[in-house]
Amino acid sequence: MLADRPGGVYALRLDGRDVAEYVWSPELPASTAPRPFLHPVRTLAGLVVTDARPHSHTHQLGISIAAPDIAGLNFWGGRTFVAGHGPAWLDDHGAQEHQRWIRHTDAELAHTVGWVSSNQTTLLDEKRTITANMLGEAAWVLGVHTELTNATERPLPIRSPAALGRPGAGYGGFFWRGPEVTGPVRLLSPVGADVPSIHGRTADWVAAAGADAKSREWTMLFTHADETTARDRWFVRARDYLGVGSSLTWDRPLELAPGATIDRHLLAVVADGTLTADEAAEYASAARSAT
Known part of the structure; x- marks a missing residue:
């Protein structure tokens, strides 16, 4: 078992190394839609592959689960997209609050989370499981499994800004905010190697590769663990x-x-170096086999 750290943080450890920190009880302003998140996430060589509260979008938090509109409440953070108007600052932010731990070990964290409004009404009860597994000498796989249950007595509409009229803004759910990179970012997937080819489409996997300020290369690869998520x-x-x-x-x-x-259930392969398309496909398959 691992020891809790000050400020509501647990570390995921593989082969004696901290590969990620899970901030399960953050202290954040209401405008960020406070929620648990993973940051920093590191490669096995120690490169940080997430960002949290960046200047451009202070509500983006490493790797998290968030939703821009649940029954009219903003669980994403930042401005709310208003149909016919555009993004606006509203007093409509919800929060995700830790309820109880189910398991916490070096390589697995499982807890329950309540998605609550500002008046402490619970909309969703969540069971969240986070896992870490080795995938060889240069990569490991992060698993994020969420089960979201409607805790109210009425139907809950879940909407993206695209559903409200903002073209292409279909976000909501699992989200990774990447780090600052030097030089171009390389995108890969079975359906294409640029944003127009991948954005808004389904694909077996998606990968993004970049380098830090010291030109050290990394790749983040995302894939599904089940047919529903796919x-x-x-x-x-x-x-x-x-x-x-x-x-x-x-x-x-x-x-x-x-x-x-x-x-x-999403899987994120955290790899040192820049993967080729063939290597990425092999890692995606290996990640699903390891889950």
Whole structure:
């Protein structure tokens, strides 16, 4: 068992190395839609491959699960997209609050999380499991499994800004905010190697590769762990900032009935070096086999 760190942080450890920190009880302003998140996430060589609270988007938090509109409440952070108006600052932010631990070991964290409004009404009850597994000498795989259950007695509509009229903004769900990079970012997937080819489409996997200020290269590869998650579209951003998300819903609302559950399982391969397309495909397959 691992020891809790000050400030509500647990570390994931592999082969004696800290590969990620999970901030399960953050102290954040309401405008960020406070929630647990992973940051920093590191390669086995120690390169940091996440960013949190960057100047450009202070509500983006490493790797997290977030949603821009659940029954009219903002669980994403930042401005809210208003149909016919555009992004606006509103007093509509929810928060995700840790409830209880189920397991916490060096390589697995599992807890329950309540998605609550500002008046402490619980909309969603979540069971979240985070795992870490080795994938060889140069890579490891992070698993994020979420089960979101409607805790209310009414249907809950879940919407992206695209569903409200903002073209291409189909984000909401699992999201990775990449670090600052020097030089160009390389994107890969079975459906193409640029944002227009991948964004808004399904694909077996998506990879982004970059380098830090010392020219040390890394690759983040994202894939699904089950057939349901594989049907979700990818959100990809490589201009202004680097980010990849797996969207719960794209341009149509998803309505969650009382007591119903959304189950999603994402895998992120954290690798040193720049992967080729063939290597990325092999890592995606190996990650699913290791889960």
